Structure formats: C-alpha cells, structure tokens
Amino acid sequence: MVAGDAVDYVFSLVQALTRLGLDIELLGGDDYENPRYSPRVTFVNIRGSRHTKAAWHDKITRILKYYVRLIKYVWRSDAQTVHIQAFRFAIIEGLLLVWLFKRTGKWVVYTAHNVQPKGRNHRLNQLLFRLIYMNVDHLICHSNDMKHKLMSRYQVPPDKITIAGHGLFDEIPMTWMAQEEARQRLGLDPDIEVVLLFGRIRPYKGYELALQALPYLSDATKPVMYVVAGEAIRSHNQKYLSELKAHVRVNQLGEAVRFDDFRIPEADLDVYFQAADVVLLPYTEGDFQSGVLFLAYRFGLPVIASNVGSFPDDVVSGVQGYIFEAGNPQALAASLDQFYQCMYPKSDLRQSIRTYTQKRYSWEQAAAVTYELYQKALRHGAPRHGEK
Numbered sequence: 001m002v003a004g005d006a007v008d009y010v011f012s013l014v015q016a017l018t019r020l021g022l023d024i025e026l027l028g029g030d031d032y033e034n035p036r037y038s039p040r041v042t043f044v045n046i047r048g049s050r051h052t053k054a055a056w057h058d059k060i061t062r063i064l065k066y067y068v069r070l071i072k073y074v075w076r077s078d079a080q081t082v083h084i085q086a087f088r089f090a091i092i093e094g095l096l097l098v099w100l101f102k103r104t105g106k107w108v109v110y111t112a113h114n115v116q117p118k119g120r121n122h123r124l125n126q127l128l129f130r131l132i133y134m135n136v137d138h139l140i141c142h143s144n145d146m147k148h149k150l151m152s153r154y155q156v157p158p159d160k161i162t163i164a165g166h167g168l169f170d171e172i173p174m175t176w177m178a179q180e181e182a183r184q185r186l187g188l189d190p191d192i193e194v195v196l197l198f199g200r201i202r203p204y205k206g207y208e209l210a211l212q213a214l215p216y217l218s219d220a221t222k223p224v225m226y227v228v229a230g231e232a233i234r235s236h237n238q239k240y241l242s243e244l245k246a247h248v249r250v251n252q253l254g255e256a257v258r259f260d261d262f263r264i265p266e267a268d269l270d271v272y273f274q275a276a277d278v279v280l281l282p283y284t285e286g287d288f289q290s291g292v293l294f295l296a297y298r299f300g301l302p303v304i305a306s307n308v309g310s311f312p313d314d315v316v317s318g319v320q321g322y323i324f325e326a327g328n329p330q331a332l333a334a335s336l337d338q339f340y341q342c343m344y345p346k347s348d349l350r351q352s353i354r355t356y357t358q359k360r361y362s363w364e365q366a367a368a369v370t371y372e373l374y375q376k377a378l379r380h381g382a383p384r385h386g387e388k
Contacts, residue, residue, distance in 0.1 A: 002070070003028035004086020006113060008169050008266075009291060014041055015171065016367035022374070025079055027070065036171070046070055063089075071097070075104050081377040083109045083370075084136075094132035102137070107377035111140040111164075115149045115287035130154050138373060142166045142289035143310040149287060164370050166289050167363035168298045175270050182275035186227075188258075193224040193340060196276035196301075199292045201232040201261065203240045206282035206306065209329045211247050213282075214256055216333035221340045226280075229260040229272050273299035278339055281305040284326055297357035300350030302343060304335050318343070320353055 001024055003010050011034060014024050018040035026032065029047030037043055046069040048062065074082055082101045087093040098108050116129050133139060133154050139161045141147050147163055150156045183190050197207055210226060217224060232241040241261055248257045264272060273279075279296040286309020293314060296303050305311040306326035315321045322339055324331040343349065 016363035212329035213333040300354040
C-alpha cells in the first residue's frame, strides 16, 4: 500500500486489514512511523521527511529520490496489488507511475478520497483525473454520492468502482476529560457556547459563511465562540486565512472567533473536541468524504453540516446534528440556534452519538470490502514480475 496524506485513515484501515489475516507492505514517510503497527505490517520509510521549508532544489532532489525508491521497491515486491491512497503530483504518479506498476504485472487500486482534488485549472484537472481513472485497474470511494459523481462526471464503469465506507478514528487516544478541564487547558470561558471548525483551512470549507452567520444568531444562543483550529498550507490557503482574519477584524468579531492556525498535534485532538459543544462543517463543495466528520463522531460530538456531498446521508437531523442549505449563512445560524435549543445540553448526547456511529461506521466493514477487492486481484490473475 502506497500511503498518502491521510495518516490516521491509512493506519486504521491497515490495522483492520491485518485483523483479517492479511500481510501489508506499507510504503510511506516519517509521518507514518508508528510503534503500534500490527506485526503483520511491514512499514518501509521510502519517502523520509516532507519538511516544507526546505530549499526548492532540495525538495526536487528529495522527490526524485522518493520516486526512484518507490519504483524499485514495487518492481521487486511479490505483492500482486498496489493500493495507492493519494497522489502528491497526480500527473506523474497517476499516469507514469501507475503505468510502470502495471507493466510489472501489478493490479493497481486507487482510493479516491476526493473525486477531483482541487486544482487551479478546473478543466485540465478534470481531464487529468479522467485519464487517471482510466489508467488504474480499480477505484475505491466512500459513498454512493461519490460513486455517482465518478460515473456521471468521468464515465467510470460501475463495476470498476467499489464503495468502502469510512470508519471512525478509533485509534486516536481519548482521555474522557471533562469539558470544563478541556476548556481550561485551552483558555476558554466555561460559560460560553463553543463551536469547533477543525482541519486544514481551505476556501471550499466555507468558513466565511460561519462568520457571516454570527449576526443572525438568536440572543438565546449567544455568547458563542468559534474555535478555528488547523493550519493553512500553501499560498492560496494562507491568503484565504488572511481574508477570514480581516473579516473578523473589520466587523469586530474578535470576541466570537479564535484562530489556532497551526497544526494541531494528535495528542491535543482530545482537548479541542472535548472542549467543544458541536462541530461545524459549512462546506460549499462535497466531492469527498470529510475526515473531520468521523473525528467528531469518534468523540461523540454532534455535527452541523451543509447539504453537500454525503453529509445529508451521514448526519441524521435531530440525532447526530443538523443539515442546512449550503451557502446560506441565515440557514446556518438557524441550525445552530436549533441545536442549542433542542439538542443541547443532553447528558447522554455524546454517548448516544458514539453508540450509533460505532455501529454504522466500522473499520472492520471497510477492511472486509477492501480485502474482497484484493481477492479479486488474485482471481484476476495479474502475473508477477518475472513470471511471464
């Protein structure tokens, strides 16, 4: 398995696959070093560091060395299937490397966590992924909505797509600390309503709509505090973050918005999610499955989300949170008001959400579907390198 950026997703899936008796060769970088891997996992660090502040020539050298190591390893491996979790440079990895892997007789599976990852040129990016989806042997996605988009937008045959649901991030440590303690550690007032906007800061996440919704909140909901926790990587995301901060400054919203705009260590996830009342996902696009949703459910937190992508299927209104019309700040405010007036506080709310979602979102189910797909590769009879 060639790891991508979704460290927690890959770790949980790999662990579940090994519980089915499968041996996994996991190829990744420093961020995948983990002493908790099953003995059935052979982790090979072929990428090393991804230090973003290195000089450009050092980055190019590092990337080229990674590609050489990756090609050599796959060429020599006896594995019948190469499962790619993400592309760093899609035009190289999705076209050239996939073609090379298939030349060695491997069966190549790609997990489309995003139906079409973001790119500056939408049409060229769409053409690129059409070619990639033609190039791989099989695709995995996480929902019926994503499968429909792969079929309608890219004309991928339905029998080339397998749906493997997303599991909860149950490998992430949870200390069960009290909300009061978590807020104290973050320096938050224990008597205000805390709404968490978590994850990497990107324009499609619609955080500006959350800011625009603040004036529409009822007096019964206020005072409220948005905690925006996550880093903005790359210049266009950093520009977006600057625009959000400017909006807060110009509209004097400083008492209602807090930016923790840095990478939140895994050890601190528990603190942020335990301190919050609810997670807000005001996304404007939905070609993907949000990992933040499953982090929230891991901690038993309700979710208020826009009606894009798979959110309407994954958030049952009145049970796990509420769904509102995407792009509508007044509808967002109304859902927050409804949450605080109807669902919160309930002493058993978090436990009921955990109980419900643990049954519905299981890594064992995702692993079983993935395992069956690997068996299909064996039945497919892809020849190993040197067996022609």
